[in-house]
Amino acid sequence: MSESSSGPDTIAAVATAVAPGQGGIAVIRLSGPQAQAAVRAVTRIPGPQLWESHRVLYGHVLAADGEERIDEVLLLLMLAPRSFTAEDVVEIHCHGGVIAVQRVLARVLEQPGVRRALPGEFSQRAVLNGRLDLTRAEAISDLVAARSQRAAQLAMAGVDGGIQQRITALRERLLDQLSELEARVDFEEDLPPLDGAALLAELQAVRAQLLQLVADAERGAVLRSGLRVALVGRPNVGKSSLLNRLSRRERAIVTDLPGTTRDLLESEIVLEGVPITLLDTAGIRATSDAVEQLGIARSHDALASADLVLLLFDLSAGWTPEDEALRQRIPAAVPHLLVGNKVDLAGTDTPVRLTGSAADIRLSASTGAGEAELVQAMLERCGALTDGSLLLSLNQRQADLAQEAADALARSDQVATEGLPWDFWTIDLRQAIHSLGEITGEELTESVLDRIFSRFCIGK
Template identity: 90%
Template sequence: MQEINRDAQTIAAVATAVAPGQGGIAVIRLSGPQAQAAVQSVTRIPGQQSWESHHVLYGHVLAAESGERIDEVLVLLMLAPRSFTGEDVVEIHCHGGVIAVQRVLARVLDQPGVRRALPGEFSQRAVLNGRLDLTRAEAISDLVAARSQRAAELAMAGVDGGIQKRITALRDRLLDQLSELEARVDFEEDLPALDGAALLEELQMVRCQLQQLVKDGQVGAALRQGLRVALVGRPNVGKSSLLNRLSRRERAIVTDLPGTTRDLLESEIVLAGVPITLLDTAGIRATSDAVEQLGIARSHDALASADLVLLLFDLSVGWTPDDEALRQRIPAAVPHLLVGNKVDLAVSDARAGTSGSAADIRLSASTGAGEAELVQAVLERCGALADGSLLLSLNQRQGDLAQQAADALARSAQVAADGLPWDFWTIDLRQAIHSLGEITGEELTESVLDRIFSRFCIGK
């Protein structure tokens, strides 16, 4: 990693969630040369308790002027280099909520040389001080933000160093080939001839492994970020019934009256480990009701923002011109599934046909028939169907860099086909090695690091 100037200031922030009435304790974390002195200035530790590393002390945080007790606390010391950041780290464990936490933090921030931490700054210092590699730091952020058990498992694989080891191994293979090429460039007459076919085969094998990692990362993105699935259809085709069934609770009012849903309803669910936001839209139809018109307008917005659209139609009525008109309104870039509902009341295939082709999925939102097939189809259409073989998942930044490396290696085939000298081979090979180094943090600048960690939460 390129040398980056380290901030000599001590930073502080709340490292736990803060909400009224939520959480019995909160943790305020400090890191830097003044961490211990700052905490000693704001606390009273009774008796002969020793301020030694990796010891817990009991005491109180005191107000600045009156000396009144602000809160009863535990103080945990983790002195350099045996800490998360590699610097002196001190944590104050106080009572949760809002008021006590903010009063304690304010006292800490009033101390000389202490400032409020920026988002991700603790993790950034851990990376700069060699306590974490970049992929582990990013995996910790993913673990904190995980919305499903499967997403947490993939994040934990990154925390354990799985991504770092895999990328480093591939990069080392490329470095071995680069050293061979550079040796031939400088001393070709003194060395045995290099087998260009074997070299190209090795580079393309690495490229294929990188492409698989990119593909797995796309599935992992769905597990981390979730999907937005819009339920669209004419009034009274069963959108709200389907939302209630998939979410396993009554989120939407279900009646036989058309136009019951007049606003966009959202429900957060997890299907096969994938977090999904279901958007139950207002039935799209011509209406003079001003409130219903607003709901229909929001339905159109939901179509454009969704990862997938489920267009429901009534099998007991069959495919209608209004259904076809709705399908035409779905943006071309948004994938969709045609879902025939009320299969328990279905008419003949001839009437239920959709422009000559059957529905993608047939189900009954009231009985649950066809639900499993729907879930399978949703995940497949979104490219989010993960099996047990998915062990690692690159995030967006890592995936983009892995793709850049794969593209650079793909250009090697053209270089070989053109019969160019060895020094031309090294150009794309160096680019691939640099891109992989950016994934692990070995090839990074301060501005890139700042951009990465700015997406982290405060206190991490």
């Protein structure tokens, strides 16, 4: 940990979102030995109110002259160790918005021994002080950032300790096997023979569970970060109509004139619990319009960055050479669906000739016919379908470490095949145990903790 965040100083930050005209209240959080003294210095509390732990006090924050009232506030005191950080914590509940919040925070930061908190520093102190394990702290961050109900549910499973319990249980099974191996290394002549086959079976059973956690993490990552889906096609094939249909609101202007969409439009939606960013691209065609050319250039960029491309074409007009040229521009690594739109104009039996394939989905963006089939196909093509069986999910850092542990255990099979002595088994087993300890925070250095919590928001 950096020196600035390791001393006995007191930290302060706004712990709620701040925006003009938004939020009835805002919370400024202080943690550290000077938290209570700093708040006492900037507030006036009328009457015989007691400054005791887990009490709420009423008063005003005063300007530096001691007279001007900056805001009317409530103070919540949570003294060590009964607080989020296990330090003295004081929360100032003031009015929302921007000006009052920033003025109150500025007054707090003027006090001796108080500085602005670093990103994630409150959570980092909670971990270092034993108030939280690392997986719970990371899950709180995921809960704050959740973009869908399913993502929030997975985050709560981590907050409740599901990840920590699962990883700890697997790590303890490996520690049991390591203790048996080390006993044989030191006292093999005094102990009964160790069953190598049973040992290997136990290690591989743990490995199988780790690999399942890694696979589940890939599904969970989609629920957390979502998908980017680009709508591409010739002008006037219905991209904007489909964007509006899926968004359930008029995000894009729809006309019969080609080239109406001249820039990249984005819309955030949730389909079957999966957050999706829809990218409505400018119709790709040859044009001399400079503004439209810029939109078409951004459309090409969207193709490369998308998780899925929906290539729309007009069923009533049929598949054209321009449609085929667009399909050739989709990067090979990006999955795509061929979506025949305007089925209400073309008729469901209209033959569509495509080079080497047929339309994946036939729909009408104006009437909604085929929409359910499109949503199902989108999630299937991206591997994002969820059946409710996913109960917890590791984040990317945790999944990488679980994979490292699984890889270390996989090497045990080679050690067994070669018939090497027991002390060779302990090398990879120790590596697996260390990797699992990094997930829960038992094997982490302070520098690694700094990197992890630097990605958290300020005030958390």
